[in-house]
Amino acid sequence: MRYILLDRVVELTPGERIVAEKALSLAEEYLADHFPTFPVLPGVLMLEGLVQAAAMLVRVTNGFRQSIVQLAEVRNVKYKSFVKPGRILRLEVTAKSLEEAVSSFVGTGGVDGQAAVEARFTLRHYNLAERNPAWAATDAEIVEAMRRRARLVGACQG
Amino acid sequence: MKGGRESTGRMRWIWIDRFEEFESGRRAVAIKNVSLTEEYLHDHFPGYPVMPPALLIEAMAQTGGILVGEARNFREKVILAKITQAVFYQEARPGDQLRLEAVLENLTDEAATIHGTIRCGAQHVADIKLMFSHIDKNRSGVEFPEENFVFDNGSFLSLLRAYRLGGDRTAGRSEARGG
Amino acid sequence: MAMSRAQICEKVRGTLVDALGVDEEEVTEDATLMGDLGAESIDFLDIVFRLEKAFGIKIPREELFPAENLLNNADYVNNGKLTAQGLARLKSQMPHVDFADFEQDPDLNKIPDLFRVKSIVKYIEGKVSAA
Numbered sequence: 001m002r003y004i005l006l007d008r009v010v011e012l013t014p015g016e017r018i019v020a021e022k023a024l025s026l027a028e029e030y031l032a033d034h035f036p037t038f039p040v041l042p043g044v045l046m047l048e049g050l051v052q053a054a055a056m057l058v059r060v061t062n063g064f065r066q067s068i069v070q071l072a073e074v075r076n077v078k079y080k081s082f083v084k085p086g087r088i089l090r091l092e093v094t095a096k097s098l099e100e101a102v103s104s105f106v107g108t109g110g111v112d113g114q115a116a117v118e119a120r121f122t123l124r125h126y127n128l129a130e131r132n133p134a135w136a137a138t139d140a141e142i143v144e145a146m147r148r149r150a151r152l153v154g155a156c157q158g
Numbered sequence: 159m160k161g162g163r164e165s166t167g168r169m170r171w172i173w174i175d176r177f178e179e180f181e182s183g184r185r186a187v188a189i190k191n192v193s194l195t196e197e198y199l200h201d202h203f204p205g206y207p208v209m210p211p212a213l214l215i216e217a218m219a220q221t222g223g224i225l226v227g228e229a230r231n232f233r234e235k236v237i238l239a240k241i242t243q244a245v246f247y248q249e250a251r252p253g254d255q256l257r258l259e260a261v262l263e264n265l266t267d268e269a270a271t272i273h274g275t276i277r278c279g280a281q282h283v284a285d286i287k288l289m290f291s292h293i294d295k296n297r298s299g300v301e302f303p304e305e306n307f308v309f310d311n312g313s314f315l316s317l318l319r320a321y322r323l324g325g326d327r328t329a330g331r332s333e334a335r336g337g
Numbered sequence: 338m339a340m341s342r343a344q345i346c347e348k349v350r351g352t353l354v355d356a357l358g359v360d361e362e363e364v365t366e367d368a369t370l371m372g373d374l375g376a377e378s379i380d381f382l383d384i385v386f387r388l389e390k391a392f393g394i395k396i397p398r399e400e401l402f403p404a405e406n407l408l409n410n411a412d413y414v415n416n417g418k419l420t421a422q423g424l425a426r427l428k429s430q431m432p433h434v435d436f437a438d439f440e441q442d443p444d445l446n447k448i449p450d451l452f453r454v455k456s457i458v459k460y461i462e463g464k465v466s467a468a
Contacts, residue, residue: 263386
């Protein structure tokens with residue numbers, strides 16, 4: 001699967017909040033297993049949607065200074081309803097704190113106003129070059145890919 | 159359109175490869191190999207593949223979900239209801255063989271909790287605490303099909319069957335109970 | 338094993354922090370579980386499991402949190418409010434809860450406000466001294 005759980009950014013306030021959407025389509029292959037007679041978005045991918053929205057907020061806020069932005073910890077993720085193909089999952093994430101190396105968030109996801117998921121989580125951000133200067137080129141590759149993704153989903157223009 | 163389709167090379171939603179240990183109603187140990195042939199690695203991240211923490215959670219949810227389901231002979235629809243906590247210490251990289259241990263802490267008619275640990279060799283990769291809901295007993299207004307869409311698929315049961323037919327296993331239910 | 342109220346309170350607060358992912362400061366004695374701390378049905382089960390383990394006791398779920406079968410019963414509920422019968426039933430199931438204010442206007446929507454951190458502490462005190 002393409003591991004992109006954001007299709008469109010609706011709103012973005014640097015350092016504060018992001019609202020994004022993930023459209024679920026029956027064309028997504030993993031749905032054939034989850035579940036064959038009842039295709040629904042896996043809970044962990046709802047969480048990943050929130051995480052990727054938060055990561056996008058981090059990247060834009062921090063000017064893409066870090067290449068790796070990754071989930072460090074998650075608390076109290078609750079699943080409230082199923083997300084079915086043909087529906088849009090609206091992801092709303094608010095930053096509680098957002099610094100160079102760490103950030104923390106509260107997020108909710110819903111379909112047509114009905115809550116599907118809520119979560120509290122923290123991310124860690126860094127550059128591979130911090131571990132080994134030889135990795136700077138890979139950092140640049142990742143940043144370029146993430147800038148491109150940001151443009152694709154409308155998180156920023158440049 | 160759907161239902162009972164055999165794998166035809168499309169991407170699967172199976173996040174563990176085999177069981178190494180299975181103590182019915184108590185604990186299970188599953189193995190997940192991380193391989194560059196897995197497509198998602200190429201987006202996460204380009205040039206530096208790491209298994210996403212959310213998918214580590216799913217691997218543990220499947221290990222724990224089968225443990226919980228088997229404890230009631232797969233009669234219940236076992237759904238992940240809550241990730242109480244997950245902490246990620248080390249990155250999981252291609253070539254890693256992850257060992258996922260799920261310990262059943264509570265099991266009632268309505269729900270179950272497991273405490274999971276993921277290791278790679280001597281490295282501690284993650285700690286994951288999950289709650290499952292037996293949704294037939296715990297409706298809260300959400301609609302879903304009558305039949306057991308969670309376990310009817312058969313893929314999860316195949317993993318358990320393979321474990322029971324294989325050579326390396328510790329205590330478990332006898333073959334007569336079925337898998 | 339005798340436990341002081343303060344010890345029980347601290348353990349209960351720790352349990353709620355773990356189960357609900359909230360910060361310790363949010364878990365004041367007056368905090369409502371559902372309103373202030375965001376607890377829901379699945380969390381009630383989680384809280385019961387953890388309290389049982391923390392205090393070494395058995396907790397029937399309806400003793401600590403409202404049973405859905407009471408709230409859905411026509412004998413106990415009328416027009417969005419509890420009947421006298423319903424109120425009596427609820428009080429007998431949950432003697433550790435303070436119903437004084439609620440009795441003035443037994444509106445169903447106000448039931449979540451009844452469940453505060455201090456009512457759990459009181460419940461545990463009762464169970465632990467009986468054990």
